Amino acid sequence: MGFLTDLTRRVKETQQALAEPALGTKALATGFGITFKHYLQQQIKLRPTETIQYPEERREQFPRTRWRHVLTRYENGLEKCIGCSLCAGACPARCIYVQASENSDDNRYSPGERYAVKYEINMIRCIFCGFCQDACPTGAIVLRKDFELADYHRDDFLYTKEMLLEPAPITGLIPLTAITVVEPAASSH
């Protein structure tokens, strides 16, 4: 019963406080005054803005920041990754899976004999230590500045080779010899 009496007393006190208009107004004015002062100061540039309007604005990342991995390419469009699995060996979280295969002249992905046919990173496990980047003998795997890695489903965190690979330069991937120019058929028009 003590609880109920206590509650009744506090409700009464609150009602009394609100009944005195001068007291309530003063407190409100003081509080909003601070907010308004800061707003004005910012508007007339008296003090710098620290808040970034994310996602409309994004903060510049440090040059050596380590976020999302990218599998890079050479200028001619060939993949730098040779599927050597050294990144997987160096990874302390064991989150990289590499499966290699052999290049052929007709089906060439990387210079040399070997390329990665599968390259998967489990982003939930990854701790972004960058050891894979250090271990890579060709500089294929690099950690870059894309930090927006949130997603809705666990499966979506399994980044495949297609997701990690840099987009190919338009001309690079297709060897010139493979392009055959098809003459437009004149008779159809």
Added chain:
Amino acid sequence: MSENKLTQTDATLNPPTTDLVNIKINGVAVKVPKGENIIESARRVGVDIPYFCYHPRLSKGDAANCRMCLIEVASTAPDGSVRKMPKPQAACTMPASEGLVVETETPAIIKDRKGILEFLLINHPLDCPVCDRGGECPLQNNTLFYGPPTSRFIEEKRHYPKSYPLSEHVVFDRERCIQCARCTRFTEDISGDSQLGFLKRGADIEVGSFASTAYQSKFSGNVIELCPVGALLSRNYRFKARPWDLLTQKSICTQCSNGCNIKYDYRVDKIQRVNARLNEDVNEEWTCDRGKFGHDYISADSRLREPLVKRGGKWHPISWTEAYALVAEKFKAAGSNVAGIGGANATNEDNFAFQKFFRETLKSSNIDHRLGAYQGPGAGPIFSRLGYHTTGTTIAELESAKTIFLLGTELADEQPILFLRVRKAARFKGAAIVNALDRAVADTTSASDFADVDLLYRPGTEVALLNGVLNVLFSKELVAAQDGLDFSGLQSAVAEWTPEKAAAETGVSAESIVRAAELLARGSVAVIAGKTVTEHAYYTDIAAVLANLVIAVGSPAGLNIPVTDFNAQGAADMGVLPDYGPGYTPVASAGLNTRGILQAAASGSLGALWIVGAELLEQYADTKLAESALENCQFIVMNALSLTPTASMADLILPVASAAEKDGTVTSCERRIQRIYRAFDISGNVKPDWLVFTEVAELLGGGAPYVSARDIWRDIAQTIPTHSSITLKSLGESGIRWQYAHPAPKPTVAAAPYKAPAAAGTSRA
């Protein structure tokens, strides 16, 4: 042969002699056997000398060509003064002698090693990231530990075409070769085919085969493991994984009955490669190509992953519950009119549960694991006379035999590891090899290359040949008198088989028969009979004469007629035989053997047949009988790995675990019990055979169910007296060869009748 210059230098192979010498290695005084090479001696005191070309199992004749094991050596004169040799010496060819003082870590040696590695790396490409050897490469390791950080050679390295296909299994990267000669010495010393050699000279020297023909060997896979760089690589494993990607599980090779110790290297549920595991008693460190490259079936896509039932000629997946209900219904209806075939490829535990299910739950003894015409080991005449069923000699004992008699066998195919031991005995231990061959089967075998006598006999005349040999033994008085053995009966029985008569009958020259007899009379004989004998219509007669032979030459424990299937020995030991229960105890009423079962099935009178992994259509000698049996049997359930031709004729297929997916024990042809271990599961719906029998037995109201393979082993040890002292723990790393409990019976001599080929029919093989 006996005074062979080539010696093997491994300490475990050549046990320390009493002739010890005092040497000093890095200031540590140690006594070592005289003549032991310094690499081995250094190991005794924990000093590591780097090397590439040295290998304890290869002859040292060609070694010392990598120059990696250089050491500084000084000798102590009788007056105590120490005299240093002016130049560094190769430790792998430096024999230990009294007063030798060895230094391995002097500044000069450290500089020498750096120099050698710098030289080796002049042309060795630095493509370690794409090399399959990277991560487990002796050149990588030695460079890291002993090599210079950089090279002064900036010139372009030499380039050759990459990945030249040397053989069906091996690719060769010439750029990477450091000319250590391990592979060439392997083909010469171990496999005996001498297929690889050095071509050209000087800077152009390269490993190759004669006239660039394919490297043909039954043991080519071993050079991949021997190569200290990534020059010789597996075609199968190429680019599949790096060493750190792989998980490893110990196992026993399933491809034949030799029981080679192997390890599966696998990723998730796919076997990537098979490497040999060291077992001095069995395979030393070798594998045959069948074993090294023949395990792809385990992770094949064709593996069955759920039970299948045939309805209206089509396969439908069903649950295990439904499958069990179907089996229970059919086997209950058939009563004891049921039969089981197979088990030669399953573990001892599977076989024990299999026979127990049939004998105790179904009250039927119609079980048999034998698919060939060979009806041993249960029915062989050897046991009553010599005290063992199949093999009297262990694999390791073969190398101490003075004479090895091979009869009717291409040993390198049938028993590859026995072949390597025979070859080792001939090459390193001075054994004489007598190689008798059915000329209808082959003119020559791998053993012909090093055999002292080749006997090419007419089909079906084995008994005449052996009687001829016995005749020579008696007439030349090469048979020593043995206690309590009366040879007079045998002597008079073979008296008519003079070498000339035997020669006329068999087509072998009389001189060869005499020569063979003389070699066999040297004592310590091992006889290995192969498929031509076991598949022979008159197998028992040949076995009887072979028994006479080993008794006459005084080696009653020297007869070997080894089984060929993976665990056929174990299946027989566990009692998957119609007439013998576990441990070869005769059963009260013998059931049908394989032929009887198939005949009953073909006539349609058999109620239900259970096939345990036996590929009847491919392996059974009488394919027509097998076919009609599979067609006419009322109900067939088969434990299978995949939908093989035999499986596709069954009514119900139960997907079972392969050797990589279950625990258990297997028994090799020399009766060695060894463990296999579960590595992975390809599916949660695949069960080991023993579990299938246990669960069905429970449905039909039979005995206490087993919960694990270990549980069954306990039961086996309690049931079979010869296995009673063996626990899974006591099997250890190298396994245990089970011994017959009774003392060996007194050998008895009994002449066997000779049936001329016309009457006997020719060899069935």
